[in-house]
Amino acid sequence: MKMPAHRTRLSDSAITRIKNSLGEKMLYFHVKRFILLIITLFFCVISCEQEKAPAEKIIRPVRYEQVFLQGGSRVRTFSGSTRSSEESWLSFKVGGTISKIYMQVGDKVQTGQVIAELDPVDYRLQEQRSSASLDQAKAESRNAKANYKRIRLLYENNSTSRNDLDRARAGDESAQAAMHAAQNQLELSTLQLSYTRLKAPTDGAIATVSADVNENVQAGEPIVQLISTSGFEVNVAVPGALISKIKEGAQVKVIFSGISSGKEFTATVTEVGVASTGIGTTFPVTVVLDQKDPEIASGLSVEVAFNFESSDKRERYVVPSFAVGEDQDGRFVFVVKTAGNHIGTIERKAVEIGELTADGIEIFDGLEDGDNVVTAGITQIRPGQKVKFK
Numbered sequence: 001m002k003m004p005a006h007r008t009r010l011s012d013s014a015i016t017r018i019k020n021s022l023g024e025k026m027l028y029f030h031v032k033r034f035i036l037l038i039i040t041l042f043f044c045v046i047s048c049e050q051e052k053a054p055a056e057k058i059i060r061p062v063r064y065e066q067v068f069l070q071g072g073s074r075v076r077t078f079s080g081s082t083r084s085s086e087e088s089w090l091s092f093k094v095g096g097t098i099s100k101i102y103m104q105v106g107d108k109v110q111t112g113q114v115i116a117e118l119d120p121v122d123y124r125l126q127e128q129r130s131s132a133s134l135d136q137a138k139a140e141s142r143n144a145k146a147n148y149k150r151i152r153l154l155y156e157n158n159s160t161s162r163n164d165l166d167r168a169r170a171g172d173e174s175a176q177a178a179m180h181a182a183q184n185q186l187e188l189s190t191l192q193l194s195y196t197r198l199k200a201p202t203d204g205a206i207a208t209v210s211a212d213v214n215e216n217v218q219a220g221e222p223i224v225q226l227i228s229t230s231g232f233e234v235n236v237a238v239p240g241a242l243i244s245k246i247k248e249g250a251q252v253k254v255i256f257s258g259i260s261s262g263k264e265f266t267a268t269v270t271e272v273g274v275a276s277t278g279i280g281t282t283f284p285v286t287v288v289l290d291q292k293d294p295e296i297a298s299g300l301s302v303e304v305a306f307n308f309e310s311s312d313k314r315e316r317y318v319v320p321s322f323a324v325g326e327d328q329d330g331r332f333v334f335v336v337k338t339a340g341n342h343i344g345t346i347e348r349k350a351v352e353i354g355e356l357t358a359d360g361i362e363i364f365d366g367l368e369d370g371d372n373v374v375t376a377g378i379t380q381i382r383p384g385q386k387v388k389f390k
Contacts, residue, residue: 061387061388062374062389063377065319066281068239070316075308080235084227084229085230086202093195093219102117114197116197116224120193120196130190131189138182141175144175145172148168208224210222210225231289233288235284239281239282239283240281242306245308246306248270251267251268253265253266266289266290267290318357318359318360319360331350331351333351333367335374345386346374347384349371351365
């Protein structure tokens with residue numbers, strides 16, 4: 001017999017409760033979603049309203065070369081300053097406490113003149129101990145020598161053994177060696193005592209005093225700076241385009257604008273730099289004054305005049321070939337117009353070029369004396385752009 005299927009039927013109230021529960025859950029879900037949306041929109045609005053910090057403008061570095069007319073005979077002047085041909089920091093060879101300083105800044109000194117002294121007590125006592133040690137070593141040496149002579153006579157008369165003779169000879173030689181060592185120690189102690197006095201190695205003037213009385217200093221620590229007044233030299237920076245025309249031994253003129261209404265002196269080129277200094281491709285050149293004058297001192301501003309002569313009478317500029325560019329308007333170079341603080345502005349100059357030489361490409365028109373022609377970074381700059389240089 002087949003059993004009837006049982007069906008479970010929910011009452012109307014149960015169905016109502018289930019619907020109410022589902023409705024509350026859906027409402028909670030939508031409210032939560034709405035709140036998250038409001039919070040997200042709030043932060044988006046805040047972030048959009050905030051002012052963006054302006055990006056720092058990049059100032060590109062460039063390298064330039066200062067150019068001058070070449071060909072014919074021309075005089076070029078370059079600024080520099082005088083300095084003593086001999087400048088040295090003087091120091092004690094031993095350490096100790098400074099007891100006296102006899103010189104002040106600006107004082108003139110002569111060779112051998114005492115400039116400062118250390119307290120010599122410790123070094124004098126050391127010298128006395130070394131002297132006493134030497135006296136003792138001399139006495140022992142005399143005694144050992146006399147003993148050796150006595151033993152040698154006994155040995156010659158067959159009154160003592162060979163071992164006694166060897167011992168006496170060794171004692172004599174050892175005593176003599178000890179005496180020589182004591183003599184060297186005394187000489188060293190005497191030298192160290194003399195080192196407590198700082199003397200001028202040459203005639204000159206005191207430029208700087210960097211220590212005080214009662215100050216404890218170490219050996220080699222600078223005490224005073226001495227500048228020699230026997231001669232002066234001038235250092236100038238010469239552009240790379242001209243450095244090959246300057247030779248050691250060449251004669252130049254040095255003009256002092258600050259003394260005696262612009263005195264002129266002759267000078268000799270003694271050093272020509274082989275490596276550029278700074279981003280401006282300049283080379284150091286040193287000239288030494290041929291005359292002496294009591295008005296000349298270190299630190300004076302001067303102008304050094306170089307005479308450049310050439311068999312080629314046509315005037316021109318010479319720049320590296322890669323410094324010349326070309327566009328639809330023709331050939332050009334970029335020139336830096338300096339504005340101070342190592343910042344400048346790029347200017348485009350149209351040029352008329354000549355032949356390509358071993359030194360660079362010739363330019364007959366478009367440049368002026370002293371123009372700073374850009375030689376590196378050309379592809380990344382444009383007229384009016386600010387650049388930095390050293």
